[in-house]
Amino acid sequence: MLAYGVAADAVDDYVRIAESTTIECLEKFVEGVISVFEDEYLRKPNLNYLRRLLQMEEGRGFLGMLGSIYCMHWEWKNCPKAWKSMYMNVYHGVATIVLEVVVCSDLWIWHVFFGVSGSKNDINVLDCSPVFDDILNDRAPEVNYTINGNNYTMGYYLVDGIYLEWAAFVKSISKPQKEKHKLFAQYQEGQRKDVKRAFGVLQARFAIICGLARFWKKKKLANIM
Template sequence: MRILSYGVSADAVDDYVCIGESTPVECLKFFVFNVITIFEGEYLRKPNSNNVQRLLQMGEARGFPVMMGSINCMHWQWKNCPKARKGMFVSGHKGVATIILEVVASSELYIWHAFVGDAGSNNDITVLDRSPIFDDVVQGRAP
């Protein structure tokens, strides 16, 4: 949890708890795998045909025909960014490292898509270009 919460390295955790470096890495992988396994069906999925129809009807009722949701990118401050990585991430207006988070949400605040920009993603356009958000549409697989 310390790795996820504070962004510390596995090496720092193994020194703190006095265990091998591979143990915290394996625990983190196990935790993330189980979160995905438990929540994937309901919360970590793409909208199906029924969801798309419902979202389109909601958008049309609000005066936005053919709108399923709203896409937005935000800079999320990485307070404990390791010094070695600080130069790879955008420095915000206060000179701190930030990670760009791209999210698509519907009016009912259901998050249909989330993507964290890679190192070196310095603006919303770069993140959108690297994001898989439109891959299914381009490949003809979107509902």
């Protein structure tokens, strides 16, 4: 079910397990994976990885960059009718749940925020997201770098044009005219493809999120994601 996205009753004759038992096994399996690997793979960068991350991104021309922020919608087929309007994605006309991630260039997804209704856009999702909690609570490690003679102590993220003009966001240049602006836009947009590649790899390895979300409870969908 995770790898190929097949229905719970698709292989019941082969594995000799009833549909309800298959679903229960899937739920227990993802809970087990989270229990074993959460501390290592669902954590924020520690100081050692942060140094490696900054060196990696500096080698690609972006000093002080912590990754790219992007959102993906997962269509929720079995969304309860009472929630249908809240989760309705106006662009696609279906109920969706939003996944927000931060991805660095080695495709490590070091920030995950899942469960926001599909009626919200990237900005609304950011308002609910804990991605800046450490900065607001003065717990974030300093990121020191110098650009054009100016010293900075806070890292930043690459984003697309919908995001606000915050110091923590670096966007591309719309309709660049000068050569240096064209060069910057080319590099910024090229670097942001990492997050789309990460989504592509995620969906290729776990086809269950390529199809429709078929569970009724958000908690189970969150565990799968």
